[in-house]
Amino acid sequence: MPIALFALTLSAFAIGTTEFVIVGLVPTIAMDLGVTLPNAGLLVSLYAVGVAVGAPVLTALTGKWNRKYVLLSLMALFVTGNILAWQAPSYESLIVARILTGLAHGVFFSIGSTIAIGLVAKEKEASAIAIMFTGLTVALVTGVPLGTWIGQNFGWRATFLVVSALGMLALIGSALLVPNNLKQSRPATLVEQMQVLIQPRLVLVYLMTILGYGGTFTAFTYLAPILQEEAGFSPSAISLIMLVYGLSVAAGNIYGGKLADKKGPICALTIIFSVLAVILFALTFTMASKIAAVITVLVWGAFAFGNVPGLQVYIVQLAEKFTPNAVDVASGLNIAAFNIGIAMGSMLGGTIVNGMGLSDTAWVGALIAVSALAVTGFSGYLDKREQANTASSTES
Numbered sequence: 001m002p003i004a005l006f007a008l009t010l011s012a013f014a015i016g017t018t019e020f021v022i023v024g025l026v027p028t029i030a031m032d033l034g035v036t037l038p039n040a041g042l043l044v045s046l047y048a049v050g051v052a053v054g055a056p057v058l059t060a061l062t063g064k065w066n067r068k069y070v071l072l073s074l075m076a077l078f079v080t081g082n083i084l085a086w087q088a089p090s091y092e093s094l095i096v097a098r099i100l101t102g103l104a105h106g107v108f109f110s111i112g113s114t115i116a117i118g119l120v121a122k123e124k125e126a127s128a129i130a131i132m133f134t135g136l137t138v139a140l141v142t143g144v145p146l147g148t149w150i151g152q153n154f155g156w157r158a159t160f161l162v163v164s165a166l167g168m169l170a171l172i173g174s175a176l177l178v179p180n181n182l183k184q185s186r187p188a189t190l191v192e193q194m195q196v197l198i199q200p201r202l203v204l205v206y207l208m209t210i211l212g213y214g215g216t217f218t219a220f221t222y223l224a225p226i227l228q229e230e231a232g233f234s235p236s237a238i239s240l241i242m243l244v245y246g247l248s249v250a251a252g253n254i255y256g257g258k259l260a261d262k263k264g265p266i267c268a269l270t271i272i273f274s275v276l277a278v279i280l281f282a283l284t285f286t287m288a289s290k291i292a293a294v295i296t297v298l299v300w301g302a303f304a305f306g307n308v309p310g311l312q313v314y315i316v317q318l319a320e321k322f323t324p325n326a327v328d329v330a331s332g333l334n335i336a337a338f339n340i341g342i343a344m345g346s347m348l349g350g351t352i353v354n355g356m357g358l359s360d361t362a363w364v365g366a367l368i369a370v371s372a373l374a375v376t377g378f379s380g381y382l383d384k385r386e387q388a389n390t391a392s393s394t395e396s
Helices: 003-033 037-061 067-087 091-118 122-154 156-177 190-198 200-220 223-230 235-263 265-286 290-304 308-322 324-355 360-395
Strands: none
Touching (some): 003 037, 003 067, 003 091, 003 122, 003 156, 003 223, 037 091, 037 324, 067 091, 067 156, 091 122, 122 156, 122 235, 122 308, 190 324, 200 223, 200 324, 200 360, 235 290, 265 290, 265 308, 324 360
């Protein structure tokens, strides 16, 4: 694999740490700033909103820029946002810092996916994306538990200071390792960008992505309080459990990429969404036992993010077919869809925590995952129908 992929992975690690470390810090931030758990959880939602806005809008606005310069600019914005979070004097200013950081996140994974695909042969596309997104999973393995531990022992502000240092390291790595002559497609016109929004086959993939991540984050946003209040773990144990979860995610991400390469995106996504729905439903009951809760979380991690390679490859494949001049924008919109799902899921989780209970976030998430499975099946049916029509036309 080209060394540039590992530069992307380094940046993804820094970005993944700042996105997901907040999950382990929700109780700590809530207590320190004197806000409720759902209000602290809103920091997950609003970061995702920043990503959702930044991915399509800033991807389109930077379409004519040199890809390497875009990457460096994004990492500079990322560092700035985390420094602001470190110095945020209030809950409201922390929200602003999180949204700003989210803007950088959205564009990075948008152009990063298309860069990764452009660096390798077609049969290795999903694996290339999986390698880049391994930065996210390694962040879950090391960055998130370490950041949670730092936040619990030295204050949550210290976590953002460390993350800003990670971002600076990623900025230097990108400057040194990413080539200047990256492949760059012609910038999409406004009409071509709008086609990406209304093309039915692409919209189906966006819906799959939203539902898949909406289901996961309905419960995942409140994993720390679930483990503390429902399973009975001490706050100091959360970092270790997040480490176990992250190890499982790392394995699942690589497996998801290989599965998508071998069996195709639809088959891979069908398997992953099916298991995800079952494990979330099981979590409703297993969270009452420490041992059962840890086992369930371990299995959950193996499938929670394993759909990323399949979804990204699938959207690029369909965009190349239906909107070939706006593949970057289509990829950016799918990154937006990931984060719309995260925002909606975490907001729904907050509503459930307020009106029902922490345990109810799991079975509701399972129902949403079932919806993602249904949409995936329908999209696969359309693929087969189009293939059959093409074969009939060729024979005639």
